[in-house]
Amino acid sequence: MFHFTSKPVVAYVAYEPFGIEYLNRFLERYKKYPSGIDHDLLICFKQFKNKKLIESWKKKIEVPFIEFDDSNQPNDFDIGSYIRIAKIYSEKYILFLDTHTRPNSKNWLRIFANHYRPKCIMGATASFSSLSSQFLNFYYKQYSKFQQLRWGLRHLINVQLFPNPHIRTTAFFMYAKDLNQLNFDISNFTKKIETNYFEGGRKGLSNKLRRNGFQLLLVNADDKVFEVPDWHKSQTYCLNNQEKLIFIDNRTEEYSNSNKKIKEKMSKFTWGKI
Numbered sequence: 522m523f524h525f526t527s528k529p530v531v532a533y534v535a536y537e538p539f540g541i542e543y544l545n546r547f548l549e550r551y552k553k554y555p556s557g558i559d560h561d562l563l564i565c566f567k568q569f570k571n572k573k574l575i576e577s578w579k580k581k582i583e584v585p586f587i588e589f590d591d592s593n594q595p596n597d598f599d600i601g602s603y604i605r606i607a608k609i610y611s612e613k614y615i616l617f618l619d620t621h622t623r624p625n626s627k628n629w630l631r632i633f634a635n636h637y638r639p640k641c642i643m644g645a646t647a648s649f650s651s652l653s654s655q656f657l658n659f660y661y662k663q664y665s666k667f668q669q670l671r672w673g674l675r676h677l678i679n680v681q682l683f684p685n686p687h688i689r690t691t692a693f694f695m696y697a698k699d700l701n702q703l704n705f706d707i708s709n710f711t712k713k714i715e716t717n718y719f720e721g722g723r724k725g726l727s728n729k730l731r732r733n734g735f736q737l738l739l740v741n742a743d744d745k746v747f748e749v750p751d752w753h754k755s756q757t758y759c760l761n762n763q764e765k766l767i768f769i770d771n772r773t774e775e776y777s778n779s780n781k782k783i784k785e786k787m788s789k790f791t792w793g794k795i
Contacts (some may be wrong), residue, residue, distance in 0.1 A: 523637040529614040529694075530590070531556070531630065533607050534599045536620040537570070540600050542576055547623040548582065549603065552623040557631025563610075565589040565602045577602035580626050597710035599720060600690065607697040616694045621771040627683050628741035629767045633694040636746035638688035639738040642695045642727065643746075645757035645768040650791045652676045652717055660790055662668075679722045685756045686749045687727035688737055690720045692768040730731040755775035759784075 535544045544564075551562070569592035579588065589609075591602050598703040607615065614637070622645075623768060656673030659666050664744060679739050696727045703726070709715050718727045727737055739747045741755045742765045756765040759776050766773055777786050 522631075522633050525614055527613065529558070529560045529616065529630065529634070530563050530619065531616045531620045532559050532565060532603070533622075534565045534567055534602050534760040535578065535597075535622050536567045536596055537574065537578075537592075538568055539620055539791070541581070543620050544578065545581075547618075548584065549775075550623040552584065554627045554629060555597060556624075557628030558634055560616075561587055563587040563606065565588050565591050565606060567594070567599075567602055568596055569590045569754075576654050581609055595711060596756070596785065597707055598716045600705075600710045600716050601707045602677055603690075604700065604705055607700045611697050611701055613697050614694065615697050616692070617690070617770075618768070619691045619770070622768050624689045625766045625769045628744070632742070632767060633739050635656065635744060636738060636740055637694065639696075640699075640734060641738050642688055642693055642699075642730055643738045644694075645692035645740065646770075646773065647687065647737065647739045647752050647755075648689055648691040648721070648791050649684040649686050649752070649793060650721065651680055651685040652682040652721065653680045654685070655790055657682075658790075660786075679718045679724070681723055682699075682726075684737070685721055686737060687725065687750070688739070690716075690726065690770075691770040691772070693726075699730075700726075740767065741747070742767050759788045 533547055534547065557738040564586045569575050575590065575592065589606060591605060594601060603617045616633060637643060653673050656669040659669050661669060731737060737749055739746060739752050739755050743755050747755045753760065757763060758773060763773055763777060776784060
């Protein structure tokens with residue numbers, strides 16, 4: 522196990538417009554599945570209308586936590602909050618979790634700690650998908666081929682064609698200072714599409730790190746770590762029945778709740794032919 526100089530931080534974004542049920546679902550599983558190692562839980566309160574509302578949510582949290590009030594910031598989605606948290610806790614190793622994410626197995630934080638190494642980012646899920654390739658291959662049947670061709674070419678400026686290996690930013694672990702040194706401009710994240718570019722774009726998190734010599738590592742519930750060429754063996758996101766997920770989120774649930782035909786389609790555009 523990697524020797525941390527201080528307790529790692531688990532940073533969860535509680536986004537008020539989605540409602541308290543998402544926080545409740547996270548906390549239910551946070552208590553159900555032991556993390557495996559000591560840590561500080563940080564709850565980021567985002568887009569709250571007033572302090573009174575924050576206080577009402579805090580009263581319902583029955584576990585120790587650090588409050589991070591992000592309510593006075595613009596709606597720059599989970600990414601803006603991640604970056605502000607990393608700047609404040611720059612010497613910490615942080616597991617970043619978005620609003621939809623919640624634990625799905627025991628020892629979820631220990632697994633990250635067991636396999637962490639300097640100059641890496643670790644994810645609970647990953648993907649080879651490319652937004653530009655999805656449009657150029659007419660993945661979205663609700664849009665005309667002309668619309669998809671136009672959007673695909675537009676996204677190609679920012680997102681490379683498939684395969685486009687990247688760690689999904691719903692649940693990822695890294696040293697905060699490593700994130701800070703990438704110098705992302707928070708003002709860019711006022712549009713949802715910019716968060717997609719942050720996750721899988723040419724100038725996004727994973728691709729910036731790879732160019733700087735970092736490893737992109739994926740872990741699963743069997744306490745195994747996978748480098749990029751072996752990601753498809755992990756039995757996690759959009760793979761088989763996703764049996765080895767450490768965390769679940771809205772996209773993993775979408776896959777789980779889909780029929781066989783849709784699952785095959787999602788798997789193909791996430792991983793290609795395996």
